[in-house]
Structure formats: C-alpha cells, structure tokens
Amino acid sequence: MPHGPIKEILPDVFFVMGTMKNEFFGSMWQFSRNMTVVREDGNLILFNTVRLGEDGLKELEKLGKISHVVRIGDMHGVDDPFYVDRYKAKFWAMPGMKVQEGLKVDHELVEGGPLPLKNASLFVFRTSKRPECIVRLDREGGIMIACDSLQNWIEPDEFFDQETIPKMEEIGFFQTANLGLAWMNECQPQPDDFIRLKEIPFEHAFCGHGYPFIGNAMASYHETFKRFFNI
Structure with missing residues (x-):
C-alpha cells in the first residue's frame, strides 16, 4: 500500500510512514x-514492519x-512474514503473541533477555491483555521504540482517507504524546505499568x-500518564 520515503531521523535510526486499511x-x-x-554494525533491525514497494x-x-x-506489539505484524521470508531475517516476538501461520519465532523477547541490538533494554507491559513491549536504545539520551502503547498522532496525514478522519477526531486520537486509544480499549493496561515506565529516562520516541x-519526549508522555491514570 502507499508509503512515504525512508528518513534518517537520528543517526542510524530511520523512519517510514505507510498505510493500514482494515474493518473496525x-x-x-x-x-x-x-x-x-x-x-x-551494518545490520538493519526492523520494528513494526511496513511492506515497502520495490523502489x-x-x-x-x-x-x-x-x-x-x-x-513489539500484538496488534501489528501483518508484514512480518514478508520480510522474514524475503531476507531470511531472524524473527523476534514476545511469548503469547499471535504469530502468522508458518512464521517461526527465532528469539523470544523477555525482560532481561537478549536483544538484536547492543546497548538496548526491554520494557514489558505486565498488565496488558495482549503482549506489548517497548525497546529502549541507550543512545541520543534514550530512544523509545514503541508500537501501539505510545503514539504521537498530532494530526491526520496523507495516508488517511477522508471518511476515517472525523471518526478518529471525535474519539480523540490526534493528540501529542498520546497513548494508543484502540490499544487501551483492547488491552486494558493498568496504572502499575505506567508507574514503572515513568522510571525509565528517554529523550525521543x-x-x-x-x-x-524528537527531544524532551519524556516530559510530554509523563503528562499523558497523569491525564489517564493520575500518576
């Protein structure tokens, strides 16, 4: 489906925005x-895969x-099999995740366990009804790589259709440093997870x-935790 260009946002950290279409x-x-x-070290590690066109x-x-x-999120993953198959990449997932048929988990993501990156750590949501985690890179003051738990949908972008925008505006999706509202509804995470998350320093998400x-992300997300959970 349509996607934007690959952009290097921070040194060796790249970002690409694509499209999702589904029935809700x-x-x-x-x-x-x-x-x-x-x-x-010359290797690419892909999080929240989005299938790109040939170019x-x-x-x-x-x-x-x-x-x-x-x-890192149980509600994503539709494009994981494509990349694993095409590039023979190693596949990492949390225990209990709903993995597509035929896809084998090479390494499980567990707190304190190995990761495909040096100087990285794993935060696991322990109360979420579906598996969800965040990977923190110990560089540039701390970079959080999240799936649905942390979001930053400031405004609708070019990959929305016009019918979806007013529905998401009404629900409240478009806010800086927000939590994933669909994830919150589906997974019902509890305040204890966010109390633990507040102890982890970071600059970017x-x-x-x-x-x-980019820059001073932690303070904004802490305000969001307070708004949702009064913590």
Whole structure:
C-alpha cells in the first residue's frame, strides 16, 4: 500500500510512514502506520514492519543487511512474514503473541533477555491483555521504540482517507504524546505499568502511529500518564 520515503531521523535510526486499511466496528478505516529501522554494525533491525514497494525496498537494502524483524506489539505484524521470508531475517516476538501461520519465532523477547541490538533494554507491559513491549536504545539520551502503547498522532496525514478522519477526531486520537486509544480499549493496561515506565529516562520516541517525537519526549508522555491514570 502507499508509503512515504525512508528518513534518517537520528543517526542510524530511520523512519517510514505507510498505510493500514482494515474493518473496525463494521466499517472500513484507513490510517497511517510506521516502521522504525535501526542500523547497527551494518545490520538493519526492523520494528513494526511496513511492506515497502520495490523502489522502497531497494532504498532499504542500500542502508544495510536486513537481519532482524522485531514484533513489539500484538496488534501489528501483518508484514512480518514478508520480510522474514524475503531476507531470511531472524524473527523476534514476545511469548503469547499471535504469530502468522508458518512464521517461526527465532528469539523470544523477555525482560532481561537478549536483544538484536547492543546497548538496548526491554520494557514489558505486565498488565496488558495482549503482549506489548517497548525497546529502549541507550543512545541520543534514550530512544523509545514503541508500537501501539505510545503514539504521537498530532494530526491526520496523507495516508488517511477522508471518511476515517472525523471518526478518529471525535474519539480523540490526534493528540501529542498520546497513548494508543484502540490499544487501551483492547488491552486494558493498568496504572502499575505506567508507574514503572515513568522510571525509565528517554529523550525521543518512535511509535507505530504518528510522527517521531524528537527531544524532551519524556516530559510530554509523563503528562499523558497523569491525564489517564493520575500518576
């Protein structure tokens, strides 16, 4: 489906915005979703995969070897099999995730366990009804790579259709440093997770939906935690 260019937002951290179209509540919705790509030692690690067209794939291949696909949210993952199959990438996922048929998990994502990146750590939402985690990179003051939990949909973008925009405006999706409203409704995370999350310092956030939040992201997300949970 349509997608934008691959952009290097921070050194060796790339971002591309694409399209999602699916049925929700009895009607079709079309909105944007994002892939984050991290380069380390010539290898590319893909988070929240978005299938690119052939020209986009050629640009991606120029950046490095596509070595790992990391599933950090249970509500994403439709394009994981494509990248794993095409590039023979190692697939990482959390225990209990609904993995597409035929896709084998090479490495499980668990707190304190191995990751496909050096100087990175894993935060796991322990109360969420469906598996969800955030990977923190220990660079540039701390970079959080999230899926649906943290979002930064400031406004509708070019990948929305006109029917979806007013529905999402009414619900309240378009807010800086927001939590994923569909994820909140589906997964019912509890305040304890966000109390733990407040202890993790970071400067930037790359999310499955919205724009990258570059600089002073932690303070804005802490305000959101307070708004949702009074913590």
